[in-house]
Amino acid sequence: MAHNQLAEKLDQVSEQELGFEFDDAEVWTKLEHRLDNRKAYTFWWVAAACLLVGFIFLPLSILKETTLEKSTTITQVEKTEKSLPGNEEVKIADANSIQKEKTVAINFPGLRKKGLEPPETIEISSQKLLLEPIAVSKPKKKYKPAFAAEDISVIQASLEGPSIEKRKSITVRAQLQSFPDQVKSNQKVLKIKLYEKH
């Protein structure tokens, strides 16, 4: 314990030899209070640490899941052939063609109100919808008009229906085209193109 006489003597000092009245009970009361506080502090520290870990790792795990979902292989999803709601009728014009043209008869009450004759048939180009990974930037396709238009009205609207994938919206661009050189001069063709909205 003590390496010399001096140390031995000093280490074995009794309460009476301290030279003053040492109130060890008072020190113990303070010590006990500190030890009790430590228990309470430990609980709160543990709780706070758990919360902190939760706050750190929860967003990370969510982010990881999202990244995994997005980095999965490209899946091709074909639009299912379903009838449009209401009085709309869809016919496949040429099933063998690459563009998959569809002929659709649609009532457009808005056009009638404007004094325009609704078309008897419309052509919808059916495209395959591709799910692409976000990182890959796909060059935008430019659709050239396949006709020369003189009087063109452009109608823009968003469609949501059973033929469209969930969480996907498609912009419809309709162009009303008139052909003055044709026999039936009052006949007009409305061409509608679907654009996948990004």
Place this chain on the structure above:
Amino acid sequence: MAFYNQMLLLNTKDLIEKSKSGDRKAQQQLYKRLSAPMMGVCLRYMKSQQDAEDVLLEAFYKVFKNLNRFTYENDNAFFGWVKRIMVNEALMKLRRNKEIQILSINEDLDKEIDVSPLSQLQTNDLLKLIRSIPVGYRTVFNLYEVEGYSHQEISEQLGVSVGTSKSQLFKAKKLLREMLDEKKEDYGS
């Protein structure tokens, strides 16, 4: 009361084991057994009684906090472990309060000063004598002569050179010897 009597009969090892599991009565009993000698350790280093009590409280708190890390071998090892915590805490407080002002002294350090007569003094007189010398001298004297540290260890603990530690010890011994001689003269007359 019966519980306290039972605690008094327990040996240090059992008290340590019970204290480790958070038994407050065992901790109190352990504290009671060690408080007086440890207060003596604190008083050797600190200037005032209040500072010594503060160090004692803080050091005992650390003892109970770190008791789980201690593996009991014997009573002396446990006493030494607790004492080391007390000394470290006292040094830390002295450093915090910037009480240790150690100046290098150019004196003949090879000259040996015998302080063995100090051990013949009564414990309270010895404690009083040690506490009466300046903090710097006292700290080095306590660490070297009482705790058994080497000059290298002292220099690391206090952040001074080995030479400074030696010179402080020399000065402390010289001062203590003079005071001791004075005391003897007083008794003689």
